[in-house]
Amino acid sequence: MNVAVIPAFNEATVIADVVRGCLDHVDVVLVVDDCSSDQTSLAAKRAGAQVLRHKLQRGAGRATATGLQAALQLGARFIVTLDADGQHLPSEIPAVLEPVQEGRADMVVGCRSLNRQEMPMMRRLGNRFANLWTWLHLGVVVSDTQSGFRAYSKLAASQLPLTARGYEFCSHSLAEAARLELQVQEVPVTVVYTDYSRSKGQSFMTSLRTLGRIAREGLRS
Amino acid sequence: MTLTLIQWGFLLVFGFSIARLLWLMYTRAIPRGRGLIWLALWGFGVVVVAKPELSAKLALFLGVTRGTDAIVYSAIAFLSLLVFRAFRLIDLQDQQISRLTTALALKEWREEDDPGEEGGGGKR
Numbered sequence: 363m364n365v366a367v368i369p370a371f372n373e374a375t376v377i378a379d380v381v382r383g384c385l386d387h388v389d390v391v392l393v394v395d396d397c398s399s400d401q402t403s404l405a406a407k408r409a410g411a412q413v414l415r416h417k418l419q420r421g422a423g424r425a426t427a428t429g430l431q432a433a434l435q436l437g438a439r440f441i442v443t444l445d446a447d448g449q450h451l452p453s454e455i456p457a458v459l460e461p462v463q464e465g466r467a468d469m470v471v472g473c474r475s476l477n478r479q480e481m482p483m484m485r486r487l488g489n490r491f492a493n494l495w496t497w498l499h500l501g502v503v504v505s506d507t508q509s510g511f512r513a514y515s516k517l518a519a520s521q522l523p524l525t526a527r528g529y530e531f532c533s534h535s536l537a538e539a540a541r542l543e544l545q546v547q548e549v550p551v552t553v554v555y556t557d558y559s560r561s562k563g564q565s566f567m568t569s570l571r572t573l574g575r576i577a578r579e580g581l582r583s
Numbered sequence: 584m585t586l587t588l589i590q591w592g593f594l595l596v597f598g599f600s601i602a603r604l605l606w607l608m609y610t611r612a613i614p615r616g617r618g619l620i621w622l623a624l625w626g627f628g629v630v631v632v633a634k635p636e637l638s639a640k641l642a643l644f645l646g647v648t649r650g651t652d653a654i655v656y657s658a659i660a661f662l663s664l665l666v667f668r669a670f671r672l673i674d675l676q677d678q679q680i681s682r683l684t685t686a687l688a689l690k691e692w693r694e695e696d697d698p699g700e701e702g703g704g705g706k707r
Binding site: 394412413414415416417418420424427428431432435525527 | 677678680681684685687688689691692693
């Protein structure tokens with residue numbers, strides 16, 4: 363069984379399209395509503411997703427961890443995660459899942475920077491800095507450490523201790539994968555940058571906080 | 584022994600803290616071990632405020648020039664330790680809240696009557 367996990371926070375206007383797009387490529391879509399104040403849960407459910415709700419806002423990282431646990435309880439063999447703001451194309455799910463389905467990888471990262479002409483310059487710079495920062499603090503080299511478009515095998519999803527709360531989970535999970543000697547592969551993915559997805563992206567302050575947390579994770583490990 | 588106004592002020596604060604601490608220890612609101620550590624610390628504060636010349640002896644023992652320096656260095660070291668412990672505690676509680684949030688979300692999801700026909704199958 364293939365399951366898509368979508369962590370979401372106040373995405374009522376776009377979540378339905380994302381869910382419907384995913385249902386063409388996976389058996390079940392799980393939306394983890396991270397304590398949204400809008401109708402995200404309702405919109406996702408009406409579009410055909412199963413919805414889990416956080417009573418407290420815990421961040422994208424924790425929402426992903428909740429979704430992975432639910433997927434494992436459903437008996438998922440392969441799990442794909444993607445952002446709820448519509449920046450990832452559900453039509454690329456098969457390409458992201460392929461390496462884990464063929465047993466070539468335990469974890470796949472959909473790398474936006476491999477399609478670099480699509481990424482705005484400031485985002486590209488920020489992304490490169492995050493990659494460098496992750497390498498410095500966690501010792502992991504990946505072209506796009508902050509991508510939420512990923513695929514996990516059952517083994518990876520069950521073994522990765524996803525304790526990071528916010529966006530730093532992207533880097534933290536890569537460090538944990540390296541520690542557990544899981545096979546990580548990169549796949550180029552398209553990113554749709556709309557005004558909406560830009561407004562929903564990490565703000566400057568969130569980015570600083572994420573960098574701080576990555577550094578802290580590095581100290582811990 | 585004549586105490587200055589600031590010494591009286593400090594003694595009042597330490598005295599109030601110690602009285603409150605003793606009450607908390609008496610009612611077992613805080614563990615005895617932790618209470619004794621605070622008691623020793625505030626007791627030391629009372630002694631140093633009441634007998635400032637003792638801080639000079641402490642400075643001599645620690646190898647710094649002035650008693651005030653010895654107090655300030657000790658206070659900074661102690662406060663750093665406290666901040667570290669506080670952050671660690673916050674971290675632990677944060678992780679516990681996260682685990683609880685996940686557990687509640689999973690529990691509610693499992694208990695929902697509708698097994699998610701539109702979503703492509705049941706939950707188990």
